Amino acid sequence: xxxxxxxxxxxxxxxxxxxxxxxxxxxxxxxxxxxxxxxxxxxxxxxxxxxxxxxxxxxxxxxxxxxxxxxxxxxxxxxxxxxxxxxxxxxxxxxxxxxxxxxxxxxxxxxxxxxxx
Amino acid sequence: xxxxxxxxxxxxxxxxxxxxxxxxxxxxxxxxxxxxxxxxxxxxxxxxxxxxxxxxxxxxxxxxxxxxxxxxxxxxxxxxxxxxxxxxxxxxxxxxxxxxxxxxxxxxxxxxxxxx
Numbered sequence: 196x197x198x199x200x201x202x203x204x205x206x207x208x209x210x211x212x213x214x215x216x217x218x219x220x221x222x223x224x225x226x227x228x229x230x231x232x233x234x235x236x237x238x239x240x241x242x243x244x245x246x247x248x249x250x251x252x253x254x255x256x257x258x259x260x261x262x263x264x265x266x267x268x269x270x271x272x273x274x275x276x277x278x279x280x281x282x283x284x285x286x287x288x289x290x291x292x293x294x295x296x297x298x299x300x301x302x303x304x305x306x307x308x309x310x311x312x
Numbered sequence: 313x314x315x316x317x318x319x320x321x322x323x324x325x326x327x328x329x330x331x332x333x334x335x336x337x338x339x340x341x342x343x344x345x346x347x348x349x350x351x352x353x354x355x356x357x358x359x360x361x362x363x364x365x366x367x368x369x370x371x372x373x374x375x376x377x378x379x380x381x382x383x384x385x386x387x388x389x390x391x392x393x394x395x396x397x398x399x400x401x402x403x404x405x406x407x408x409x410x411x412x413x414x415x416x417x418x419x420x421x422x423x424x425x426x427x428x
Contacts, residue, residue, distance in 0.1 A: 228415065228416075237419065238402065238418040240415055240417070251415045253415075285355055287355075287356075287416075301416060302358075303357070305354055306355055
């Protein structure tokens with residue numbers, strides 16, 4: 196089974212621009228979660244999409260948005276980039292089952308490293 | 313909300329020595345707990361997980377962790393460090409979101425250095 200893929204792997208943008216990152220989950224997985232990883236803050240949860248709907252959301256400003264397509268592929272968009280948005284953006288896919296015992300093991304992609312100049 | 317604390321952002325051990333990476337969580341209900349490893353320029357790989365049952369959990373690459381409810385801890389250990397263990401390690405706890413599903417809360421990570 197192919198793993199989680201993320202494109203592009205590296206991006207360089209300037210302040211004020213916008214960027215779109217893409218994530219293709221493992222075949223059959225319906226949930227995609229996005230994380231921002233920085234040296235100072237560690238991994239911060241951005242949001243989760245399941246069946247094209249945002250199901251969970253972290254504490255990030257509205258400049259960060261996402262969507263999911265019918266084939267479960269997901270995109271994340273950051274508008275009006277700031278220097279502090281420089282980070283490794285990780286996506287994780289899981290089966291996304293709901294319920295008390297559904298901890299939903301997450302499988303991570305290699306990440307997209309975004310540098311904002 | 314739950315939180316995870318990893319003591320020591322950097323840990324150095326000699327090759328062949330015991331590896332001990334500490335993780336404490338805050339939770340009012342029994343949590344699901346995880347350890348992930350991240351090698352340079354890669355995503356996170358699951359080492360092991362605790363969901364229910366036996367409190368001593370064995371994972372890949374010779375790692376294990378013990379869930380201690382009374383201490384709210386889930387420390388990661390390996391009896392003998394290998395050079396290939398050098399990486400960053402993340403402890404995570406699942407947190408039930410408003411949708412009834414679980415999202416992960418990660419610690420800030422511990423970078424393990426193995427000395428020859």
